[in-house]
Amino acid sequence: MVxxxxxxxxxxxxxxxxAVIPVCRRHGTGPWVYGTVLAACSIAFAAALxxxxxxxxxxxxxxxxxxxxxxxxxxxDALSAFFVMVVNLxxxxxxxYAIGYGRHESEPHRILPFYPGFLAAMNLVVLADDAFVFLxxxxxxxxxxxxxxxxHHRAEGTARAGYIYLVMxxxxxxxxxxxxxxxxxxxxxYTFDAMRAGALxxxxxxxxxxxxxxxxxxxAGIVPLHVWLPLAHPAAPSHVSALMSGVMTKVAVYxxxxxxxxxAGPPAWWWAVIVLIIGGATAVLGVLYALMQNDLKRxxxxxxxxxxxxxxxxxGLALAFQANGLAVGAALALTSALYHVLNHSLFKSLLFFGAxxxxxxxxxxxxxxxxxxxxPMPVSAATFLVGCAAxxxxxPLNGFVSEWLTFxxxxxxxxxxxxGLKFLVPAVGAALALxxxxxxxxxxxxxxxxxxxxxRTPRAVAAAEIDRSSRGAMVVLAVLCILAGVLPGLVVDALxxxxxxxxxGSSLPAQSGLPWLSLIPLxxxxxxxxxxxxxxxxxxxxxxxxxxxxxxASHEVRRAPAWDCGFPDASPTTQYSAxxxxxxxxxxFGHVAFRAVERVEMPEPGSxxxxxxxxxxxxxxxxxxxxxxxxxxxxxxEHLNGLQFLxxxxxxxxxxxxxxxxxxxxxxxx
Amino acid sequence: MHGLAFDVAHLLSGSLVLISxxxxxxxxxxxxxxxxxxHAVFLAFAVAWQAFIQGAPHLYVxxxxxxxxxxxxxxxxxxxxxxxLGIHRxxxxxxxxxxxxxxxxxxxxxxxxxxxxxTEQADALTQExxxxxxxxxxxxxxxxxxxxxxxxxxxxxxxLENGLILAAAGAKGMPLVVEISIAFSVLxxxxxxxIFLFRIRERFDTVDVQVLxxxxxxxx
Numbered sequence: 026m027v028x029x030x031x032x033x034x035x036x037x038x039x040x041x042x043x044a045v046i047p048v049c050r051r052h053g054t055g056p057w058v059y060g061t062v063l064a065a066c067s068i069a070f071a072a073a074l075x076x077x078x079x080x081x082x083x084x085x086x087x088x089x090x091x092x093x094x095x096x097x098x099x100x101x102d103a104l105s106a107f108f109v110m111v112v113n114l115x116x117x118x119x120x121x122y123a124i125g126y127g128r129h130e131s132e133p134h135r136i137l138p139f140y141p142g143f144l145a146a147m148n149l150v151v152l153a154d155d156a157f158v159f160l161x162x163x164x165x166x167x168x169x170x171x172x173x174x175x176x177h178h179r180a181e182g183t184a185r186a187g188y189i190y191l192v193m194x195x196x197x198x199x200x201x202x203x204x205x206x207x208x209x210x211x212x213x214x215y216t217f218d219a220m221r222a223g224a225l226x227x228x229x230x231x232x233x234x235x236x237x238x239x240x241x242x243x244x245a246g247i248v249p250l251h252v253w254l255p256l257a258h259p260a261a262p263s264h265v266s267a268l269m270s271g272v273m274t275k276v277a278v279y280x281x282x283x284x285x286x287x288x289a290g291p292p293a294w295w296w297a298v299i300v301l302i303i304g305g306a307t308a309v310l311g312v313l314y315a316l317m318q319n320d321l322k323r324x325x326x327x328x329x330x331x332x333x334x335x336x337x338x339x340x341g342l343a344l345a346f347q348a349n350g351l352a353v354g355a356a357l358a359l360t361s362a363l364y365h366v367l368n369h370s371l372f373k374s375l376l377f378f379g380a381x382x383x384x385x386x387x388x389x390x391x392x393x394x395x396x397x398x399x400x401p402m403p404v405s406a407a408t409f410l411v412g413c414a415a416x417x418x419x420x421p422l423n424g425f426v427s428e429w430l431t432f433x434x435x436x437x438x439x440x441x442x443x444x445g446l447k448f449l450v451p452a453v454g455a456a457l458a459l460x461x462x463x464x465x466x467x468x469x470x471x472x473x474x475x476x477x478x479x480x481r482t483p484r485a486v487a488a489a490e491i492d493r494s495s496r497g498a499m500v501v502l503a504v505l506c507i508l509a510g511v512l513p514g515l516v517v518d519a520l521x522x523x524x525x526x527x528x529x530g531s532s533l534p535a536q537s538g539l540p541w542l543s544l545i546p547l548x549x550x551x552x553x554x555x556x557x558x559x560x561x562x563x564x565x566x567x568x569x570x571x572x573x574x575x576x577x578a579s580h581e582v583r584r585a586p587a588w589d590c591g592f593p594d595a596s597p598t599t600q601y602s603a604x605x606x607x608x609x610x611x612x613x614f615g616h617v618a619f620r621a622v623e624r625v626e627m628p629e630p631g632s633x634x635x636x637x638x639x640x641x642x643x644x645x646x647x648x649x650x651x652x653x654x655x656x657x658x659x660x661x662x663e664h665l666n667g668l669q670f671l672x673x674x675x676x677x678x679x680x681x682x683x684x685x686x687x688x689x690x691x692x693x694x695x
Numbered sequence: 696m697h698g699l700a701f702d703v704a705h706l707l708s709g710s711l712v713l714i715s716x717x718x719x720x721x722x723x724x725x726x727x728x729x730x731x732x733x734h735a736v737f738l739a740f741a742v743a744w745q746a747f748i749q750g751a752p753h754l755y756v757x758x759x760x761x762x763x764x765x766x767x768x769x770x771x772x773x774x775x776x777x778x779x780l781g782i783h784r785x786x787x788x789x790x791x792x793x794x795x796x797x798x799x800x801x802x803x804x805x806x807x808x809x810x811x812x813x814t815e816q817a818d819a820l821t822q823e824x825x826x827x828x829x830x831x832x833x834x835x836x837x838x839x840x841x842x843x844x845x846x847x848x849x850x851x852x853x854x855l856e857n858g859l860i861l862a863a864a865g866a867k868g869m870p871l872v873v874e875i876s877i878a879f880s881v882l883x884x885x886x887x888x889x890i891f892l893f894r895i896r897e898r899f900d901t902v903d904v905q906v907l908x909x910x911x912x913x914x915x
Binding site: 674677680684685688692 | 802805806808809813833836837839840843
């Protein structure tokens with residue numbers, strides 16, 4: 026019942042995408058499309074949430090579509106229901122936002138047909154129960170999002186972003202295809218049921234893990250496969266960026282969880298080592314890159330890379346505990362990872378909506394040209410601030426809860442028997458702490474430079490608040506961020522069904538009966554957290570401080586010399602800039618992570634030119650991995666190109682030579 | 696009887712290989728065409744002998760087709776073409792005759808080395824037949840690769856085709872329809888190639904393939 030409702034909602038979305046093609050150039054079609062998608066997403070969200078909360082048994086459905094003798098299998102278990110919920114929550118918010126935001130779109134016919142299909146494809150990936158449906162939906166998701174990235178294909182850099190995205194997406198799907206091929210075995214058992222039942226030898230299991238990390242990981246944006254992400258995500262229109270960053274990366278995480286935790290069989294402990302190292306590196310490098318960006322949307326995209334790292338750390342810990350039979354630890358780590366999946370989809374969508382609001386108000390994505398937007402755009406600024414605080418893991422918001430839970434899982438790692446893990450997990454914990462601190466710096470910078478200070482350009486002066494439905498979407502997400510932070514017990518209880526399914530029966534103790542809405546993951550003696558009390562305390566103390574400042578401060582007018590600290594010049598360009606904010610961190614990490622070179626160009630005495638500071642950053646991952654690949658491919662194609670212009674006789678000789686070679690091979694090794 | 700059947704079949708297909716080798720060192724077009732006709736005649740004999748020892752009357756049709764088309768019609772028409780094109784005096788070989796012959800001998804050895812182990816289950820006659828057929832095919836290909844003149848490339852192609860027919864006749868069981876259709880397709884190929892030859896000549900005043908390459912602008 027629920028499953029067929031979900032599939033009908035997907036079909037409705039896909040049909041909307043097709044039906045809109047003839048009329049999509051017409052003005053005023055956008056709100057109708059986004060309204061329909063909003064309705065479909067809301068229905069799907071409600072259905073999935075109901076299924077998840079009721080703790081119902083898995084539902085399956087086989088449709089006579091696709092490969093004739095196989096059919097299309099769909100399955101809704103707790104894990105799928107959770108991810109359907111995340112996808113449609115993000116989809117509904119993005120559609121609500123786009124009802125208003127889409128009006129500014131210059132080329133709606135490049136977006137409207139693909140947008141519903143993109144959402145439907147993401148849902149299908151999550152609901153798929155055989156490899157064909159999964160891969161078909163996965164590829165549909167990649168291609169429709171590629172079309173959306175290419176919507177503004179004339180903009181600078183979009184064509185390159187789209188090309189790199191297409192190559193990486195093709196590579197990822199190829200890896201997943203091979204992984205499913207290994208899982209299906211020689212009999213071609215492509216349904217997930219058969220894969221769950223089958224057992225692979227350890228060597229093949231490991232190969233599957235590596236292929237899935239390459240395939241799903243490249244879509245999620247793990248280092249070093251993240252290169253396409255900060256190019257492609259910002260190039261799309263903002264509501265699509267929000268979907269790609271907030272939701273599509275989660276679908277990729279779903280792919281990893283589905284295959285590694287439920288299909289590939291029991292994990293080996295050293296799988297955790299691979300996943301943890303990837304997670305730690307991704308978290309730290311992602312946030313370091315984010316700190317160096319001046320483009321607001323690209324900063325958010327790099328921050329997505331960081332958050333994927335945090336989720337991977339949670340999953341790696343879960344693998345470590347599960348391989349050693351420590352069910353409680355596995356449940357805790359999985360809860361933290363899934364909680365962060367939900368949180369990141371909430372606040373990253375919110376932040377991209379904020380960036381979209383800034384973009385549509387000023388036409389600028391470069392933070393160096395913004396500033397002072399809190400005055401013309403109070404609602405956007407407030408909601409963006411909530412998102413920044415949440416992603417920086419500040420209590421009492423939701424980001425804190427999931428990262429706190431991850432740290433709780435790290436703290437019980439001494440229970441693990443392997444010495445490798447005993448040493449690695451604290452190191453990963455340190456990386457996580459470092460990335461959390463850097464993320465805070467990154468978002469202080471993002472919010473401060475964009476919304477505070479004085480406007481740096483006339484465009485920033487002329488900014489105005491965006492329309493009502495976009496604001497509505499942002500407020501809804503901000504409220505959800507606060508609720509998920511203040512009421513963590515409810516979320517953890519809702520996740521317990523998913524966790525039980527993945528850990529074969531164990532989950533965290535029920536939290537909803539605890540007094541004062543506290544969160545006690547293991548035992549009260551160890552640790553507990555209470556968002557509500559923190560919220561009350563923060564509200565109370567800040568009100569008290571504000572009142573006492575007002576009351577105790579002197580009301581007399583004082584006269585003093587002109588205050589010029591930080592403002593020696595009245596020009597807004599002399600303010601603290603995004604570049605200056607990043608400088609200390611660039612000094613510390615830049616040389617190692619980016620081979621940063623700074624050069625000051627002083628004018629000659631008497632010259633009227635300004636002094637300039639040049640900063641050169643290099644992307645070492647691009648330079649060491651992708652640039653050589655690019656070179657090899659270019660070299661080979663350049664030289665193979667000659668093969669197109671041979672004479673007929675040379676072609677014949679070529680064929681003849683190969684034939685002789687093969688025959689001699691046959692003669693020598695019969 | 697069996698010993699005699701085997702020996703005669705062996706002799707005929709062996710001479711086919713020998714004639715293929717002879718084709719390699721012909722540097723005059725007329726003599727090339729004559730040897731090619733000779734090749735086709737021996738093919739017809741070989742196939743007819745197969746028909747006799749296998750008791751398969753439809754192979755006689757194949758033999759007749761080979762004799763009529765490849766032994767008479769195609770050589771005669773190619774003769775005329777050469778005459779009309781006025782290239783009967785031309786001498787051409789790309790690689791020297793000595794290395795080509797050596798290479799051809801190596802090819803024969805290679806095909807025997809490949810075919811004998813692969814077809815171990817088959818009887819000795821089929822084994823030998825297939826090995827010889829493969830050498831004829833390879834020698835035909837070698838001829839197509841080493842020759843520059845379009846007419847001798849056609850001859851290479853046709854002798855390769857003869858190798859296929861020989862293999863098919865030895866393998867017992869190729870239906871007549873297939874043989875006839877192959878024969879006709881070869882004939883049609885000849886017509887098409889003939890038309891092309893004249894078109895090429897009209898256009899470039901030569902049938903030397905290298906001139907075509909030069910015309911494409913890739914080689915000086």
